[in-house]
Amino acid sequence: MSIISSTGHTTSSTTSTLTQRLTAAICASILGASLVYFAGFSHIEAVHNAAHDTRHSSAFPCH
């Protein structure tokens, strides 16, 4: 029983892979880039002040 279910899972995960994986990769990258943008590039003054040292240390354009 367990063998069958695990085989079933493997098959479904390999068939669903390309589109699903591509979608997941793109979504994760966009979300990640947004986080980096928010902390590192936002023009909101309070965010700039809070992440100021992070920006300078990571060599993001800051001032």
Added chain:
Amino acid sequence: MIKRIAQTAGFTGLLAALLLTLLQSFWVAPLILQAETYEKAEPAVVQPHEHTGGAMAAHTHDPEAWEPQDGWQRVLSTTGGNLVVAVGFALMLAGLYTLRAPNSTAQGLLWGLAGYATFVLAPTLGLPPELPGTVAADLAQRQIWWIGTAASTAVGIALIVFSHHWLMKVLGVAILAVPHVIGAPQPEVHSMLAPEALEAQFKIASQLTNVAFWLALGLISAWLFRRKSDGQYPA
């Protein structure tokens, strides 16, 4: 699959951010604080940035905006900033791993190196790490060049590493070079308030800190991503 990406990115970001904060606190932050003593000593009426382009707004900081106080508040808010940035970068890595899973944990080092080249090395070739009080070109223009450079470096490296045809590899090198041929936005006159020795020290500290951060990010993310295989955590 999404759970795997989220877990990899979350834990990787957390660990790498802690390492980054540690390195920063001992090495980078003291240099920033030292540079700020020069910045604060400068009379506030003379803004170090004078933008010549009429369309650009003069660079001023709103004194009313919230600012962490030096000490634990500042360290804490920097840690927060590091955490957001680290999780962001880790999300990108974990996302890419779903397309090209690392064959070994050590391969994470290569991903880390690629990340360092994309997000630190290539941008700093045109826009070196700056201490507070350094005169630079318009912020928005530098940010656009930075983002463009990171994007073209990422595409260039991907083409060089993953394409099989030599022509595509050559194209990758060309894309890699484009932002540097265009050139980073530079101020009309370079000047800084902090002594040059301090700036030189800061450049080294920033580069080495970022190398360590990216290698840790790549290594930890590859290790966690491989550990949390799909069979173990079905999507």
